[in-house]
Amino acid sequence: MNLRQLEVFHAVMRAGTVTGAARLLGVTQPSVSTVLKHCETQLRMPLFRRIGGRLHPTPEAEAILPDIEAIFARLDSVGRQLRDLKGGSIGTLSLAGAFPIANGYLAATVASFLAERPGVRIVLQALTSSELIDRVVSREVELGVGLEPVVHPEVETEVLVSSGVACVMRDDHPLAGQEEIAIGQLDGMSITTFLSRAPLRGYVDRALSDAGVVPHISVQVSMSMTGMALAYHGAGIALVEPFLLSTLPLPGLVARPLRPRIEMKTLLIRARSAPRSALMTRFVTHLRREVPRLLGS
Missing domain, CATH: 3.40.190.10 (Periplasmic binding protein-like II)
Incomplete structure (x- = not known):
C-alpha cells in the first residue's frame, strides 16, 4: 500500500462510507472508489464488504488498522511540529x-x-x-x-543598542549620591578599568584625555564583573559596562552615567x-x- 492508498483506507475506516471518506479528504467520490479498488486488486484480498450502502471492514482490514493509525498519528505530529517551527515555539x-x-x-x-x-x-x-x-x-x-x-x-x-560606560561604585562612595558623574570629577580618584588591549579601553583613555584627567588606574581587569567586585570591596570606581547591574542588581553597588558619555554600541553578529x-x-x-x-x- 502506498501513502495515498493508506490515506484513503484510513478515511474510509473513519467515515464508514465512500462519500464520507471523500468529504474528509476533499476529493470526489469516484476518486476514492478508484483508489480503494486498485488497492484491493494489488493486495489480492478485500478490505471492505459493501452492505446496505456502507463499507464494513474485513478482519484483515481490522488487523492492519492499528499500524495505519500509528502512521497517521506520526504524520499529525510532524504537521504540528512544522507549524510550531514556523511559529517559533x-x-x-x-x-x-x-x-x-x-x-x-x-x-x-x-x-x-x-x-x-x-x-x-x-x-x-x-x-x-x-x-x-x-x-x-x-x-x-x-x-x-x-x-x-x-x-x-x-x-x-547590526546595532542592537547604544549605551555608555558607567562609574560603578559602592553606595557609600562620595560620588554615589550624584545622578551622573562629570569625567573631570575622576581626577585623582582611584580607578579600575579594562586592560590596555581591551577594545573599550581606548574609548576610556580618549575620554579621560579629552577631559584633561590624568587617571590613577589602580587595577586593570579583563571582565567588568571583576571591576565591580573590586568596587564592592572598596577599590574605588570601576569604569566598566553596567549591563550586569541593570538586570542583576548587587546590593551595595550603584552605577552612575558619565558625562560626557563614553558611548559603546552592542552588535548582533551573524555569519x-x-x-x-x-x-x-x-x-x-x-x-x-x-x-x-x-x-x-
Whole structure:
C-alpha cells in the first residue's frame, strides 16, 4: 500500500462510507472508489464488504488498522511540529554573548523568551570577543551579541543598542549620591578599568584625555564583573559596562552615567549569508523589544 492508498483506507475506516471518506479528504467520490479498488486488486484480498450502502471492514482490514493509525498519528505530529517551527515555539537556538552581556540582559531576555515558549531549547555561551567571532564564523553559534568594533569579512553586524560606560561604585562612595558623574570629577580618584588591549579601553583613555584627567588606574581587569567586585570591596570606581547591574542588581553597588558619555554600541553578529530560522527571527524581535526596557533606555 502506498501513502495515498493508506490515506484513503484510513478515511474510509473513519467515515464508514465512500462519500464520507471523500468529504474528509476533499476529493470526489469516484476518486476514492478508484483508489480503494486498485488497492484491493494489488493486495489480492478485500478490505471492505459493501452492505446496505456502507463499507464494513474485513478482519484483515481490522488487523492492519492499528499500524495505519500509528502512521497517521506520526504524520499529525510532524504537521504540528512544522507549524510550531514556523511559529517559533519549538526548536533549538545557539547564542553567545560577550561576558557582561551574556550574564546580564541576554540571560534575562532568554529567560523571558523561554517563559512564552516552553518547547524551545537554548544554548547560551559567555565568551571573549575573539571567541565569539570564531564561533559565529564556524556556525557553532547562530547569533552572537557583542561590543564594537567587530571587523571580519565572514560576519555581518547590526546595532542592537547604544549605551555608555558607567562609574560603578559602592553606595557609600562620595560620588554615589550624584545622578551622573562629570569625567573631570575622576581626577585623582582611584580607578579600575579594562586592560590596555581591551577594545573599550581606548574609548576610556580618549575620554579621560579629552577631559584633561590624568587617571590613577589602580587595577586593570579583563571582565567588568571583576571591576565591580573590586568596587564592592572598596577599590574605588570601576569604569566598566553596567549591563550586569541593570538586570542583576548587587546590593551595595550603584552605577552612575558619565558625562560626557563614553558611548559603546552592542552588535548582533551573524555569519554572512547564513540562513536565519523562524525561531531566530522571533528571538531577535524579542531581544530588540526587551533590551531597551531592561537597560532603562
